[in-house]
Amino acid sequence: MTRDAMRRLLPGLCLAACAAACGSNTAKAPAPVAGIEQPHLKVAIISVTATYVPLYLAVDDGLFAKEGLQVDLLPFRGGSDLIKAVVSGSADVGVVSLAEVTSAIAAGQSMKAFYGGFNVPAFDWYAVPSIHSIAEAKGKRFGVTQYGSSTDFLTRYALASKGLDPARDVQIVQGGDSPTRLAAMQAGQLDVNIFAPPDTFVAAERGYTRILRQKDLAPDYPYHVFGAMETFIASHPNTLKALLRGFVLGLREAKRDKPRAIEAFDLGDLAAKVTSPTLVVDYELEAFFPGQAQTLYDRLRTRTKDRVRFTTVEGAQYHDAPIGSQWHGEVVMDWLDEQVS
Numbered sequence: 001m002t003r004d005a006m007r008r009l010l011p012g013l014c015l016a017a018c019a020a021a022c023g024s025n026t027a028k029a030p031a032p033v034a035g036i037e038q039p040h041l042k043v044a045i046i047s048v049t050a051t052y053v054p055l056y057l058a059v060d061d062g063l064f065a066k067e068g069l070q071v072d073l074l075p076f077r078g079g080s081d082l083i084k085a086v087v088s089g090s091a092d093v094g095v096v097s098l099a100e101v102t103s104a105i106a107a108g109q110s111m112k113a114f115y116g117g118f119n120v121p122a123f124d125w126y127a128v129p130s131i132h133s134i135a136e137a138k139g140k141r142f143g144v145t146q147y148g149s150s151t152d153f154l155t156r157y158a159l160a161s162k163g164l165d166p167a168r169d170v171q172i173v174q175g176g177d178s179p180t181r182l183a184a185m186q187a188g189q190l191d192v193n194i195f196a197p198p199d200t201f202v203a204a205e206r207g208y209t210r211i212l213r214q215k216d217l218a219p220d221y222p223y224h225v226f227g228a229m230e231t232f233i234a235s236h237p238n239t240l241k242a243l244l245r246g247f248v249l250g251l252r253e254a255k256r257d258k259p260r261a262i263e264a265f266d267l268g269d270l271a272a273k274v275t276s277p278t279l280v281v282d283y284e285l286e287a288f289f290p291g292q293a294q295t296l297y298d299r300l301r302t303r304t305k306d307r308v309r310f311t312t313v314e315g316a317q318y319h320d321a322p323i324g325s326q327w328h329g330e331v332v333m334d335w336l337d338e339q340v341s
Contacts, residue, residue: 033068035238040070043243044082044091050197051118051224052095056264058250066249067242077177078146086111092232093243097150098222110230115244117251118224121215122196123154126208131191133211134162140191143175143184151194154214161217182206186285196223271299278302279335281328282309283316306335 032039045052055073058064064071074091076082079100085091087109094100104111131137142159144151152174156166166172173190175181178199184190185208192211195203204210214221226244233240254261278300282293297307308331310316316327 033242036068036242037236037239038092039068039239040072041093041239041243042072042074042091044074044076044085044094044096046076046079046082046096051122053254053261053264054247054250055095056250057253057261058246060264061250061253063249063253064243064246067246069239069242069246071243071246079149080146083109083111086228089229092236093226093228093240095224095226097153098225099150099153100148101225101227103148103153104227111227112230112233113222113225113227114233114240115226116222118222119220120223121213121218121221122223123151123194123214124196124200124210125155125158125192125194125212126200126203127192127211128185129207129209131211132209134159134164137192137211138164138169139171141171141173141189143173143181143190143193145175145177145181147172147174155194158212158214158217162212183283271296272301274300274302276302277304277339278306279332280305280307281332282307284309284311304339308335 043055045055052073055071059071059073074085076085079096080103082091082094082096083100083104086094087104098113098116101111101113125134127137127140131140142155144155146152152172155172159166159170164170173184175184175190175193178193178195181190181193182195182199182203185193186206193203193208200210226240226247228240254264280293280297280300293307293309297305310328310331314327
C-alpha cells in the first residue's frame, strides 16, 4: 500500500480506534417505546469534560434506555467541528456552547438551541509569569481552540471589554485542545490561554498566572446547550423529550451519588476494552499529564501494542515542538504501514 493510500485510510483507522476506546459511551439497544420517532441518536460532545457527566451516567446506567433511546456519544476536539457534524447530519444533536450555535445561525444554517441548563462561567485566562493583567497582554499571543469556537468568542469579548481590539492589539492563535495549548505555552509559543476546569488547576500548578476570570465579566453564562437542526427538532419532538428526560435522570443521579459521578468520568478502564492494534505516543517533556501515556500502554490488553517516546534529541519533546509534528507523522505512518502491509 502506498503512503498516499495510507493517508486516505488514516481517518477510518482513527475512527475505529476511537470507537474501540469509547465503547462505554455507546449504549445498548433499548426496549421499544411508543411514540419515539428515532430510537437511535448520535449526540456530539466536546472531547471529555466534567460537564458531560450526566450524559455519561445516562448512557452507562441505562437511563436513556429507560426512555426508549440508544444514545451514542461522539467526541469532537472543538465546537466548530461539532457544529459541522450536526449541520452535515453526521450527528443528530450537539451539546456545545451557545456561541457555536449562534455562529452557525449567523452563517445561515437553520440550527436552534432547544435546551440550556449548563449555566456556569467556567473559563479563566492564564498567562506566562511576566504578564499580570489583560492590559499587559497587548501585543501578545492568545491561544484558543478553533476560530469561531466558544473560547475564540469569549477571548475576543474579554479583550474588547478591557479596551483592546482583538484584531489589532493581540494575535489570536488557533491552538487546539487544552493539553496542546498548554504545551505551546511551555514551549514559548503562546503567552495567554483560556482554560476551564480541570485545566485551570493544571495551568496554576505549572506556574501560570490567572489574569482574568469569566465570572468577572458576567456572573452567568450558557456553557453548554443542546442544539440541532430546525427540521430535526420539528420532526422528532418525542425523541428529544425522551433525550432530555434521560439527561435529567443522569443529572439527578450525579448529584445523588457523587462517587458514581466521578467513576463515570474516569475513563481508565476503557483501555482494557481496546482490541485493535494500538500505538501510544509520548513526549519527553509532556506538560499536561506526564506519565499517562505509560499508564495507558500498561493497561492495554490488545495483542498488538507499541509505545514511542519522542525526545529532546529528536527535537520532538513536546506536542508543538518545531519538528514534532513532522516527525510524529512519519513515525505514525510507518507504524500504520506495518499494520496493514
